[in-house]
Amino acid sequence: MKPRIFPMSLIVCYTVMLFITGTISAQNTEKTYKMQKQCILNCHSNPEMTGIIKTIEYYVEGGRKGDSKITKKAFTNNATMSWSENGQIRTVPIKVLYDIVDKNGVSTASYKLLDCNIEQNIAIVKIQSQFGSQEYVDMFTLIKDIDNWKIISKIYCVKV
DSSP states (O other), X not given: OOOOOOOHHHHHHHHHHHHHHHHOOXXXXXXXXXXXXXXXHHXXXXXXXXXXXXXXXXXXXXXXXXXXHHHHTTEEEEEEEEEEETTEEEEEETHHHHHHHHHHOSOXXXXXXXXXXXXXXXXXXXXXXXXXXXEEEEEEEEEEOSSOEXXXXXXXXXXX
């Protein structure tokens, strides 16, 4: 069996994230932040990140403008959204998100990329987002068709 060769940026991200996970403490918070930033920079060096960021931007821009037509560009037709509520797992069709976006209307919205994992035409991306005054942690599973990245699954939690 032929060994798999992974891109250097992916290896660096994994190594840094493993190191960060094992060494977080009050004394090295600044050092940890610098390592996380470097991991994100390495992930950004992956040529597929441009398309992935474009997809995430559709998600956030739709929320900013209160326009589900923009949000819809980020997702596949059969995408889902999941979260935990009072200990119960909830999963709904992504149309529920579109209804929320349209209902909420124009809002301030921003995000920060926290983590990414890309392998050929699949990816998992974690962001911290803010819509209005509410902050979230979102994780997306993405897949690439011939030209575009699309989110097939969104899971999230409200940041407390």
